[in-house]
Amino acid sequence: MQVALVGLGVMGKNLALNLIEKGLTLVAYDTNPDAGAELISCAQSLGLAERLHIVSDLGDMVRRLESPRSILLLVPAGELVDRVCTDLIEAGVAKEDIIVDCGNSNYKDGITRKLKYQNKFEFATMGISGGAEGARHGPAMMASGSEGGWERIEPWFEKVAASYNGESCFARVGQSASGHFVKMVHNGIEYALMQLIAEVYQLLRHGTERSPKEVAAIFEQWSQGSLNSYLLSISSHILSLETEQSEPLVDLIDNKVGAKGTGLWTAQNALELGIAVPSLVAAVQARHLTNTIDTHAAKEMTYAKKATIKVDVDLDELKDAFYMASLLCYRQGLALIKGASREHQWKVDLAKTLQTWRAGCIIRADYLDDIAQGVEFIDTLEKESAALRNVAGLAMASGLAFPVLSSTQTYIATLSTPSNGHLVQAQRDYFGEHGIKTHSGETCHITDLVELESKVR
Ligand SMILES: NC(=O)C1=CN([C@@H]2O[C@H](COP(=O)(O)OP(=O)(O)OC[C@H]3O[C@@H](n4cnc5c(N)ncnc54)[C@H](OP(=O)(O)O)[C@@H]3O)[C@@H](O)[C@H]2O)C=CC1
């Protein structure tokens, strides 16, 4: 089987090596000739160079491929994807050829592109997770759509992807561009889990005065049990690293956090769909807050440093709170996928989605089976629920900032304790006559229920 790949950067180069290792013949192209040369040299050292052809332009790529063609794109998301598609049309791709956008593209662009290119070639979408290591040895692959071309490449992707208990982490999760939506939400959850781990570290380091190495040891211990996850393991490793002068590596790194956009899109889509994912939104804004100092407005928004206080944290309780908060971050992401799928009629299969996240991806965790068990299961976690409530309170009392921890506690508390929405509804009706609904289901105004002699002016 022959495939082509455009874009040989961090992800493309590693996926290329994975593809040829699994037995595919690859025709590859990158605008940067050094990227092709480096890939050839890696393939040579693996004894796989005869399965790889680097081409110097897209015309050559299209000529070399047998019809119907299968072409993967791993170029930066945005306009470049359209530029490459247009260049491939000029180079001669045909209606029966499939082009799969494997980058972190916005799903809305995917929907537009499906229409735009429908008479030129089959445009398909797939999100990939796992970074360089995943791409090289087995990523999670969240594909979507029902294009005919999938049948040719799907059996190969099932081998190229990571596997968990013998099941591939490649799946066509739903219709249209839902694969990119699922990958976007994967990244939204990724932001929340990364921030949550950073907050637990913060509480242990500044709230209990432990060193990064001591926090690393706690994370390492947690990783030995049911809390094992990729992000916790890398955090433990990072926190254990020191320079030759025994300075913690983390103390050399600037606090401003970067972002490429998928977390922001997750938050934007959740807000547009009216689906509450407060932990995911908080993680995006936590990144924004680290950059506040650089914005012009922030010059007037930077406050005097405040002292924080030491708190007494029970490590077992913290572990339970972290587990509970992590589950709730995934649950919010899954609720968003479910809501979007219903809205767009994508028929996203959540079981298949979770299967793609079991191995290879950045948010893989041993407790994903617990997440699959759903709300009923979470309701039984009374000890963990109480732990989250206590730890969130204690953390806030330290004076340090815990955007995801506190949002997650707020999320579960909002859904499991008495609501105050009635007062907000009454306020809306009081000043704007927006109407209220009573417990009996009647739609009316507050003035239909009580005598109002006059309103506050
Ligand atoms: N890095 C990661 O961990 C992950 C990235 N992704 C997504 O995968 C995609 C690729 O990411 P990544 O590999 O990190 O990006 P890189 O920037 O490392 O690689 C992109 C490559 O595409 C090349 N390129 C740019 N324009 C063209 C073109 N017109 N034709 C052919 N090649 C071109 C670039 O060349 P040049 O350098 O000369 O511009 C570069 O070699 C992105 O959408 C990203 O969001 C998804 C999952 C994880």
Ligand SMILES: O=C(CO)[C@H](O)[C@H](O)COP(=O)(O)O
């Ligand atoms: O998709 C990824 C991992 O799953 C990429 O690493 C992505 O770049 C991460 O997002 P950001 O750069 O915004 O932190």
